[in-house]
Amino acid sequence: MRILVAMDSFKGSASSLAVGQACAAGIRNADPTSDIWVKGLADGGEGTLDVLIDSLHGRKVEVAVHDAYGKKIQCSYGVIEQTNTAVIEIAQIVGLPMDQYHEPLRAGTYGVGEMILHCLKNGYRHLIVGLGGSSTNDGGMGMLQALGVAFYDINGHLLDGMAANLSKVERVSFAHLHPLLKKANVTLACDVKNPLCGKQGATYIFGPQKGVSADQLENVDQAMNHYGHKVNARMMEVAGAGAAGGLGFALMSVMSVEMKPGIDLIMEAGEFEKLISQVDLVISGEGRIDAQTAMGKGPGGLAKLAKQYHKPMILLGGSIADQADVCHDLGITAYFSIQSGPVSLSDAMDLSYTLTRIEKTVEQLMRFYLFHV
Known part of the structure; x- marks a missing residue:
């Protein structure tokens, strides 16, 4: 049998x-x-890293990064040497089960950017990023900050990447965006097709499960809209921009990105169709x-x-x-x-x-x- x-x-x-x-x-x-x-x-969320490195005969690399609230944590990404690929599961960095505070306005994605840089600096030029299960709704502002993007308020003061600062962004500088980003490409393992903003966007659809209250939804969505126009208005309506609280949007704005349903990625890596036929x-x-x-x-x-x-x-x-x-x-x-x-x-x-x-x-x-x- x-x-x-x-x-x-x-x-x-x-x-x-x-x-x-x-x-x-x-x-x-x-x-x-x-x-x-x-x-x-797995579908791009919890377990994606383990499943992919098992199917593709990879290994784990431990790295210290910041969680959604700025605390240093140890977590892992996967590497598949034969294809020069790194696998990142953002749920390991800013995942919902890790969120002890449930304060989405304070939460940010700086640690995701740190992990991306660690992968790039170690020579990996293809990244697979599983976007499921995030606790953040900062439009990827924290991640972009870690990658070298600077955000300024109306008085010219630098802003930290978190949802509470989305509405304060008046100027964005990409002058110090890390140069390795142009040499890499990203596959986003994601089933979400939502745009960044609006009733079908990141905040209205996924915000409540991350702690955004009903009376905050409109203001947070307006703040996200303001921020999105400052960063890259052309990407705001792209399918998947609203994934992971806007991380999809941020990655599309600074890297060469391909979107792929997480389960399709898993099944291809594991050669499921071939196995089922046998x-x-x-x-x-x-x-x-x-x-x-x-x-x-x-x-x-x-x-x-x-x-x-x-x-x-x-x-x-x-x-x-x-x-x-x-x-x-x-x-x-x-x-x-x-x-x-x-x-x-x-x-x-x-x-x-x-x-x-x-x-x-x-x-x-x-x-x-x-x-x-």
């Missing part, structure tokens, strides 16, 4: 690759002779299976390929919503919860519990499946 295991992360509990290995253990318990390929899934069974899953699973990027995208090649696909979830039945229309053969009974939320989110329940559930599913093959 040849089996592809490609799990999304169980957010807040277990990473994509950890969940995949638990699945593989369950399969081996039922059938030690199975050939198993374990691949991670296996007998596909197993996938995520923390919650609902109507969004069918519309979504990870398991939903995988299911389309499984259907195309007429391969059975089993889906596992930490919880199952009533609307999950729509997954069958996409090509998912069956879906199952990993829970064996009532469980508290804290227990359900526990790493050891999650991995154990996945292993045991997959073992029993495989025993039944193999009996009927």
Whole structure:
């Protein structure tokens, strides 16, 4: 039996690759002779770095940068030497789970710029930047500051890159923009098509989940609009400019950029189509299976390929919503919860519990499946 295991992360509990290995253990318990390929899934947010360096045989480089509130932190980027590529996951630097303050007006992206410079100074000329899961809404002002852009207020005073200063920008100088930026190109792993401003822009659509209150939305969006016109008005309406609180816009303004859906990037790197054409069974899953699973990027995208090649696909979830039945229309053969009974939320989110329940559930599913093959 040849089996592809490609799990999304169980957010807040277990990473994509950890969940995949638990699945593989369950399969081996039922059938030690199975050939198993374990691949991670991600969409440009959490887990993108680990999944890409696993698929592309890269390694991690540790670096100290500043988080969204200016605190020095240690985090990693990935490098794939054979293609002179560096992989940056901004969620590691300014991610929502790291945000202890939930003060989006104070938050900035300076650390993202620091990491980009570290990559460039170490000779990497192609950057893959996963834009999902950010806690910031500064239009990339902090990142641009780290890259050498200077922002001045009406009195000629320098401004720090944060959302609170967007409306104060009167003059922007690119005179000291780092010269290495012109020698590099960037692939943005991003599913967001939103412009920088307006009702479908960064602030109105994503601001509330980052802590922008309803009565702040209009003022913050107007500030972003003011800032955008000062930096590069031509890029404000480009699809994806509103990604990661405007980081997409900022990167488009100073680098050669290609936008690519995160899941497409992951599937190409992992050669998913080739693998699915060769296996007998596909197993996938995520923390919650609902109507969004069918519309979504990870398991939903995988299911389309499984259907195309007429391969059975089993889906596992930490919880199952009533609307999950729509997954069958996409090509998912069956879906199952990993829970064996009532469980508290804290227990359900526990790493050891999650991995154990996945292993045991997959073992029993495989025993039944193999009996009927």
